[in-house]
Amino acid sequence: MNSYAVFLRGINVGGINIKMAELKAALKARPFSAVTTLLASGNVVLASELPAAEVKSEFESCLREAFGYDAWVVVLTAARVAELVKACPYPADDAATHSYVTLSSDAAALAELYDAGTALGGVELTLLGPEAMAWLAPAGGTLDSPFSKISAKAKYKRSTTTRNLRTLVKVRDAAAGLAA
Template sequence: MNSYAVFLRGINVGGISIKMAELKEALNARPFSGVKTLLASGNVVLASELPPAGVKQEFEACLRETFGYDAWVVVLDADRVAELVTACPYPADDSSTHAYLTLASDPDVLTDLHDAGTALDGVELTRLGPEAMAWLAPAGGTLDSPFSKLSAKPKYKAATTTRNLRTMIKVRDAAWALSGS
């Protein structure tokens, strides 16, 4: 049995509201076990015999069929989440900045976003792998930051989602607890 972290894009914002208890109940009817939701922003850890692509397919089908939500998710195994947290070169928080990880289900989209982001003045990005990059935003100004505005463009939205490093640490810990690591 493998432990996974699943990151949903765009729930509980913009009029798409899913109660985490209802999501957990729906997922428990699928080939998943140990389902746990974290925060209300679309972070789930679970165990499954399915490979990552199968988890993604089954998870997205569950969202469509149960909630009428044509969702996109990023699925990472527990060890990969831990590797990304460790690889992030930025602190989880300091008085002036917050660290974020943008995760992608399509490496080509992430490459395009990374290339466009590096062209912006004053934006610090670090590519962590084919599915993730880390970046900094000013404390209290994340949504107004140039990179946040760039990543919100429609061509990136279907394949990417962003979490702050503090959330990624919580997800890592929950996924490890599920896997017994």
């Protein structure tokens, strides 16, 4: 049995509201077990015999069928989430900045986003691997940061989602509990 973290893009914002209890109930009919939702921002840990690509496909199909919207998720193994948290060079808690990790199901899209952010300047970016990059935003200015605006472009919608590092730590801890 494999332990996974699933990161949903764009729920509970922009008119797409999904109660975590309803999400959990919808996932019961799928080949997943030990489904746990974290926070109300679209973070799920689960166990499955399926490989990650099939977990992604099953999960997205479930969201489309149960909630009627074009859903995109990023699926990582529990071990990979732990590696990304450990590799992040930025602090989880800092009064002056917020640390974020942008996750992607498309390495080329992430590389393009990284290049765009690097060319933009004014933001500290660190590639953590082909599926993740970490970045800093000033406290209280995340949505106004030029990099945040670039990463929110429609062309990245299908393949990327961003989480605060504190959230990723919580997901790591919950996913580790499945592997134990």
